[in-house]
Amino acid sequence: MRLIERLIIGLLANGHILIEGVPGLAKTLSVRTLSQAIQSQFQRLQFTPDLLPADLIGTLVYNPQSGDFTPKKGPIFANLILADEINRAPAKVQSALLEAMQERQVTIGEYTYPLDEPFLVLATQNPIEQEGTYPLTEAQVDRFMLKVVITYPDRREEREIMERMTRDSLPPVNPVISPEAIVRARGVVSEIYVDEKIKDYVLDIVFATREPEEFDLADLKPLIAYGASPRATIYLITTAKAHAFLHGRGYVTPEDIKQVAMDVLRHRIIVTYEAEAEELTSEDVVRKILDQVEVP
Numbered sequence: 001m002r003l004i005e006r007l008i009i010g011l012l013a014n015g016h017i018l019i020e021g022v023p024g025l026a027k028t029l030s031v032r033t034l035s036q037a038i039q040s041q042f043q044r045l046q047f048t049p050d051l052l053p054a055d056l057i058g059t060l061v062y063n064p065q066s067g068d069f070t071p072k073k074g075p076i077f078a079n080l081i082l083a084d085e086i087n088r089a090p091a092k093v094q095s096a097l098l099e100a101m102q103e104r105q106v107t108i109g110e111y112t113y114p115l116d117e118p119f120l121v122l123a124t125q126n127p128i129e130q131e132g133t134y135p136l137t138e139a140q141v142d143r144f145m146l147k148v149v150i151t152y153p154d155r156r157e158e159r160e161i162m163e164r165m166t167r168d169s170l171p172p173v174n175p176v177i178s179p180e181a182i183v184r185a186r187g188v189v190s191e192i193y194v195d196e197k198i199k200d201y202v203l204d205i206v207f208a209t210r211e212p213e214e215f216d217l218a219d220l221k222p223l224i225a226y227g228a229s230p231r232a233t234i235y236l237i238t239t240a241k242a243h244a245f246l247h248g249r250g251y252v253t254p255e256d257i258k259q260v261a262m263d264v265l266r267h268r269i270i271v272t273y274e275a276e277a278e279e280l281t282s283e284d285v286v287r288k289i290l291d292q293v294e295v296p
Contacts, residue, residue, distance in 0.1 A: 201293070
């Protein structure tokens with residue numbers, strides 16, 4: 001349920017999502033089901049070490065009759081892109097995808113094509129089997145609005161999974177919304193009210209990752225190598241608006257900020273070797289900050 005909510009928040013907040021989890025946790029199935037619920041184009045791209053940028057964005061094809069080169073669009077020209085195991089593709093392919101994510105356009109030769117809205121990249125990566133992979137750099141990971149980490153289901157959930165997945169066929173998924181309706185919903189989300197105190201609360205959280213001693217968190221200073229970037233400030237507000245929208249409110253509360261803070265911040269805080277030696281992660285840092293920073 002939490003993953004579904006985060007996927008919808010990404011759609012409403014117009015931000016890309018990185019999903020991390022061990023194999024078999026239905027990452028691909030979740031994204032495919034979301035695409036089936038929208039009247040949109042969906043492309044699944046299995047990232048492999050031999051993948052080329054042209055396999056993603058397209059290339060120029062020579063026409064021997066006219067002697068000209070004709071652009072041939074790649075699979076990235078869709079509304080929903082599932083970049084499966086993004087860390088298995090080389091840096092050139094990752095950069096091509098991230099450029100399209102950031103600029104919302106693709107250049108093939110001398111031609112530039114805007115990508116259709118909504119355009120959402122849902123990338124997955126496997127935290128195990130790192131041999132032979134090309135891990136995303138911190139700067140690249142920062143371009144994802146949310147990093148969602150999914151874990152094993154509990155016993156009750158796994159029993160339900162067993163019952164559903166051992167039937168002859170899965171329940172059909174019918175489209176319930178159009179891309180145009182999603183764009184209109186984004187307009188409503190952008191108008192959700194954010195009080196000045198909430199804005200200051202967001203700034204306090206982000207600045208506590210950079211200057212923890214200013215917020216009585218001096219013990220975190222040796223644990224943080226780099227704090228959250230300004231994208232964190234922007235995304236905390238936009239995702240909190242989407243969270244409020246999903247819960248039927250026209251205003252953002254501190255609880256909205258807390259609900260999305262972990263997914264927005266966990267990949268934007270770089271911990272030191274000292275933190276790793278103490279077996280502390282960026283998630284531990286975020287929890288301490290949320291516990292300490294005064295709530296308006």
